């Protein structure tokens with residue numbers, strides 16, 4: 001392609017992005033991508049000055065005043081800002097300004113670069129009479145009625161010496177919290193959410209119906225004076241202070257600084273503060289403080305020479321999804337991970353981004369081969385923010401297929417209806433889950449192996465001494481004492497407590513297997529219900545649900561667990577290693593088939609105790625009263641549940657009655 005064509009093409013691309021951004025308030029690419037192409041064009045134009053187009057996007061302000069609004073001509077044009085992206089370029093900017101000054105060490109006014117849109121607001125005799133957007137810089141849109149609804153902006157100025165005419169300029173923006181709320185409201189109503197707070201602010205300010213604008217959480221901060229008729233200080237910083245004194249909102253973060261170090265320190269400090277600010281900022285604006293020196297420095301086509309924006313490293317960038325792989329987490333969750341063409345974003349090179357689960361993939365509508373926007377803000381892990389559909393090439397894309405077996409251990413993948421996450425069902429066997437499984441196995445409520453803490457489990461696995469809980473029982477003290485910081489005495493102690501832990505209960509053993517959602521209480525109920533492990537292994541999903549507290553999902557987890565050959569192997573190995581428990585006697589389940597509800601407070605027993613005791617007798621304990629309820633146990637200050645039970649004519653027991661019921665058995 002000839003350079004001329006290339007310039008033409010880049011210009012058209014930027015015009016197109018400008019249209020999406022400024023007119024539709026719906027950018028298709030991240031700002032960093034726009035800035036990259038803009039810079040490409042600037043470089044080409046600098047190298048080929050004769051090819052510079054009069055109407056080049058690099059030579060003008062990007063916006064447009066829509067004809068649906070009344071037009072306003074700005075008395076002083078509203079310009080954009082030049083950008084720098086690194087300390088060296090900021091230094092050059094400062095040096096150029098310093099060169100034009102007769103004074104040593106000129107001062108800079110430093111302001112956060114608010115990420116919203118610029119507005120010009122005119123006060124006559126202290127009253128707000130007109131507000132306009134920047135538009136193309138010469139002509140903006142009359143948005144007076146909408147601006148009047150912005151809550152932190154006064155309709156009337158206060159204080160002394162207010163100029164007869166005062167044009168303030170500043171940013172209309174949206175607080176992060178307000179933005180999140182608004183987007184939730186929009187998506188709940190089936191409408192399209194805004195891509196970012198900037199576009200939400202622009203879209204809200206340019207509503208034809210000011211009632212809609214009024215309902216949007218807009219805010220305003222002043223950062224400049226346009227035309228005025230009266231007295232104003234000759235310093236940018238002092239002017240901001242003056243605006244504040246007249247009751248106008250300004251950012252708390254504005255500072256006056258001299259010297260490069262001061263400027264860089266501010267940048268550093270606000271970068272760190274950024275995640276905690278209530279509003280989005282995308283950089284810092286450095287302005288020559290002395291207004292006379294500003295005038296000396298003047299303007300170029302689209303920006304003043306006396307100010308520059310030092311932008312933060314982009315938090316969003318465009319790249320390609322080259323593949324999708326599946327990672328197994330330490331609890332067995334299988335997560336799709338997008339393998340990206342490496343891209344620099346948020347200050348680091350990113351080549352992976354989690355896609356979380358099926359639902360997220362569906363929401364994004366993402367395919368392998370898609371161009372995507374990757375986001376990395378602060379220390380948050382990189383995310384795929386959205387797909388750039390305009391760039392999809394259907395011949396180069398393919399759908400994401402979820403695996404049938406675990407990519408680490410090849411156990412079957414468990415899919416639970418209604419759950420977005422799929423899981424490896426080889427809990428005891430899977431290499432990815434090994435450490436967690438063994439830690440859980442040894443924990444206090446499980447086999448309670450004294451001296452086998454999490455650190456030691458990690459060491460044992462890392463030194464390849466064990467790879468399943470069953471192998472713990474084959475360890476010798478000679479082996480264990482080879483581990484770092486492990487003396488002979490503590491090694492012997494460990495082997496001893498391993499021996500002791502073999503005598504356990506069926507409930508603890510079940511719990512120790514780490515079956516998903518089988519906690520202590522469920523393990524107890526299972527043990528009491530089935531009394532031996534073989535019966536549990538053989539139970540169907542349906543049968544399992546007759547156990548107190550076991551619903552369909554838990555029943556499926558248990559069922560799947562015992563359908564995995566590898567899990568059965570480990571269970572058998574554990575039994576062979578000598579794990580045993582006393583036989584569970586056949587107790588009379590006197591309350592089988594009954595449903596209790598417990599309400600109010602009790603003095604001699606806790607509610608949890610009553611619940612467990614009832615469950616041990618075979619009763620179900622429910623949370624709310626219904627026709628199925630057999631008995632309501634009502635303590636002190638029982639409320640609506642008691643009333644309902646009375647209405648339904650259900651049996652009611654007070655504390656004395658329940659205590660005697662539980663004791664008689």
Ligand SMILES: NC(=O)c1ccc[n+]([C@@H]2O[C@H](COP(=O)([O-])OP(=O)(O)OC[C@H]3O[C@@H](n4cnc5c(N)ncnc54)[C@H](O)[C@@H]3O)[C@@H](O)[C@H]2O)c1
Pocket residue numbers: 017018020021022027028029030031032034035061062079080081083111112113114115116117118134170171223285309
């Ligand atoms: N993603 C896209 O498709 C797309 C398209 C067009 C533009 N853009 C983005 O917009 C930028 C260009 O927009 P722009 O011309 O508004 O420039 P800009 O946002 O880089 O800088 C100028 C603007 O900064 C704002 N600002 C915030 N705080 C300020 C302060 N303290 N003092 C002065 N001004 C302050 C004002 O609104 C001002 O008009 C691009 O660099 C790009 O990041 C993106």
Ligand SMILES: [Zn+2]
Pocket residue numbers: 328406407408409410411424425426430431432
């Ligand atoms: Zn696995």
